[in-house]
Ligand SMILES: Nc1ncnc2c1ncn2[C@@H]1O[C@H](COP(=O)(O)OP(=O)(O)OP(=O)(O)O)[C@@H](O)[C@H]1O
């Protein structure tokens with residue numbers, strides 16, 4: 001029985017009169033892949049951001065079980081401590097990769113390590129390794145605009161992995177891709193996270209994407225309304 005890497009309880013978050021989260025409990029085990037599904041506006045992104053320490057909930061707690069530092073109460077951390085936790089322990093993949101267009105593929109990946117203090121040459125060496133692992137050998141020096149949508153998402157996945165993140169959060173990572181490329185990118189995302197003993201939490205509208213995960217959490221109106229085993 002593996003342990004929980006993230007445990008959220010009683011999460012509520014409002015924006016004005018909108019109750020984006022209205023009491024969510026969700027625990028995620030180490031090495032598990034969880035898909036969060038639900039209609040537009042049901043609170044998926046808000047939940048992901050609370051779990052990842054990007055947004056602080058109005059009520060409720062998020063605990064992260066870190067390898068080194070034991071159990072961390074994410075909701076009690078300062079802005080600065082949360083930002084450090086995100087840099088060191090978490091990886092992120094978004095719909096549009098949020099890559100820096102002026103930088104090459106390898107520079108985009110290396111940047112994540114350089115922000116953690118690694119010298120450029122070493123960071124780029126690691127970056128090249130991850131790009132190769134994601135099937136992008138030979139494309140290291142291309143700028144993002146010179147890559148296809150699926151290739152750019154693989155760069156984003158490499159960037160999310162390169163720091164050794166124990167949990168990767170993805171919000172509609174295949175939302176801008178066709179179904180074949182989407183299956184491809186999702187395969188790469190699962191292999192490079194769960195396949196390496198890491199944990200994946202992914203928001204998606206796509207049943208095929210969710211079907212690749214070990215568990216599906218359904219949301220409606222800021223609440224978890226159901227859980228299913230996918231595979
Ligand atoms: N920063 C914000 N300011 C105001 N309202 C917000 C903000 N962020 C989210 N909301 C509102 O909270 C609710 C939940 O938003 P959220 O982004 O979590 O939905 P979602 O399930 O991710 O939707 P989508 O599938 O469209 O991405 C929505 O009604 C949204 O308008």
Ligand SMILES: [Mg+2]
Pocket residue numbers: 044045046171
């Ligand atoms: Mg969203």
